Amino acid sequence: MKSSLDLAYLLYCRPHLGGSGVMSLELAKQMRRKGHNVTLISYPGTFLSSEEQEMGINLVQTQAINYPCFKSEPFSETFASVIANLGEEKNLNIIHANYAITHGLAATTAKRILERKGKDLKVLVTSHGSDIHTNGHHHLLAPTIEQILWESDAISFVSESLQTEAEELFPSIKNKGEAIYNFVDTDRFRFSEDERRSIRSAEKIPDGATVIYHASNFRELKNAQDLISIAINDKEEEDARFYFLMVGDGPEKTIMEDKVRSLGLEKYFHFVGKKENVVPYINASDIVVLPSKRESFGLVLLEGMACGRPVIGSRVGGIPEVIQDGENGFLFSKTDELYVFADQIRRNTDLGKRFGEQGKLMASSKFSVDKVVGQYESIYYKMVAGN
Numbered sequence: 578m579k580s581s582l583d584l585a586y587l588l589y590c591r592p593h594l595g596g597s598g599v600m601s602l603e604l605a606k607q608m609r610r611k612g613h614n615v616t617l618i619s620y621p622g623t624f625l626s627s628e629e630q631e632m633g634i635n636l637v638q639t640q641a642i643n644y645p646c647f648k649s650e651p652f653s654e655t656f657a658s659v660i661a662n663l664g665e666e667k668n669l670n671i672i673h674a675n676y677a678i679t680h681g682l683a684a685t686t687a688k689r690i691l692e693r694k695g696k697d698l699k700v701l702v703t704s705h706g707s708d709i710h711t712n713g714h715h716h717l718l719a720p721t722i723e724q725i726l727w728e729s730d731a732i733s734f735v736s737e738s739l740q741t742e743a744e745e746l747f748p749s750i751k752n753k754g755e756a757i758y759n760f761v762d763t764d765r766f767r768f769s770e771d772e773r774r775s776i777r778s779a780e781k782i783p784d785g786a787t788v789i790y791h792a793s794n795f796r797e798l799k800n801a802q803d804l805i806s807i808a809i810n811d812k813e814e815e816d817a818r819f820y821f822l823m824v825g826d827g828p829e830k831t832i833m834e835d836k837v838r839s840l841g842l843e844k845y846f847h848f849v850g851k852k853e854n855v856v857p858y859i860n861a862s863d864i865v866v867l868p869s870k871r872e873s874f875g876l877v878l879l880e881g882m883a884c885g886r887p888v889i890g891s892r893v894g895g896i897p898e899v900i901q902d903g904e905n906g907f908l909f910s911k912t913d914e915l916y917v918f919a920d921q922i923r924r925n926t927d928l929g930k931r932f933g934e935q936g937k938l939m940a941s942s943k944f945s946v947d948k949v950v951g952q953y954e955s956i957y958y959k960m961v962a963g964n
């Protein structure tokens with residue numbers, strides 16, 4: 578039997594919401610369930626649920642330094658010290674940093690501090706996307722990101738497409754990384770008729786309406802405005818119109834709300850803000866749509882699939898690894914196709930059902946907790962063994 582490990586996760590955690598935080602917190606919980614010691618390291622203001630506390634997960638928060646001459650909080654430095662202190666106190670095996678920028682830099686710095694003191698801390702950096710497809714192309718960030726990835730003991734990418742892009746961008750890290758998909762807990766993300774009814778009634782969505790679900794941080798790259806094109810195309814439709822459940826918050830939300838108002842479409846768009854539990858909103862919907870310009874994976878789609886929803890996504894980044902075109906949903910390349918595909922699913926309920934069933938199957942096989950958590954655990958053991 579393999580011995581249990583001492584693991585630390587450096588992550589964006591509650592109250593921050595977003596795919597990387599959701600994934601890394603869930604991974605940490607799964608590792609704790611497997612008997613490993615787990616410490617979360619995160620920002621001031623982070624909190625654990627009572628379940629997480631009862632499970633024996635530790636939380637260490639860094640603190641703001643508030644030194645007046647600093648232009649911003651030196652989080653890379655304070656996190657590095659937090660990890661190094663933790664590594665001195667106990668025999669920490671692995672620091673799993675989510676994102677190279679800030680977290681990976683802190684982890685590799687802590688590794689060097691501990692090395693000087695004769696301790697061997699292994700660093701795994703998970704690249705969730707922007708380190709490569711956005712910041713990785715910025716000349717003021719790229720050399721540092723490459724160095725962090727190069728210095729780490731192992732790298733995981735949330736999709737094969739992200740790994741390919743990273744290796745093209747930074748040839749020095751070739752053969753170092755591994756694609757490990759995000760996963761979904763199918764016990765939590767599952768269909769419920771009660772939730773469906775309750776949200777549709779609370780949001781006053783008429784019977785027969787087809788509801789499109791979108792969740793994001795409403796940044797420009799999420800391209801949420803494409804959804805308005807569906808509503809514009811739908812103007813001729815009399816009875817069974819599209820309604821939109823828009824979950825999340827971010828810079829483009831107000832722009833979208835203004836646009837929706839100026840087009841007289843406010844009846845159809847329901848901006849419900851940030852939600853800690855998105856499952857009832859997915860269940861209230863009929864199609865999940867992610868029209869991003871860049872996307873390393875698209876966890877929102879996988880959550881929709883687990884709840885048996887057909888999915889539509891743009892043909893970019895890792896989305897084609899989540900959506901099998903014509904099997905569990907549609908991939909689109911041009912905005913006009915978005916309406917055509919959504920309309921096809923609305924008119925052909927059998928097709929929507931078939932897509933939903935296939936998506937559910939994929940969620941519990943290709944993207945299952947057991948499979949993906951097992952992949953991470955095996956990387957941890959390989960790292961500790963020095964492979």
Ligand code: GMT
Pocket residue numbers: 594595596597598600705706707735759794796798871872873874875876877
């Ligand atoms: O999509 C975002 O802007 C949020 C970001 C995050 O930090 O949560 O998401 C990234 O990581 C998720 C979890 O691995 C992926 O599912 C998202 O596709 C990825 N976002 C982008 O690549 C834009």
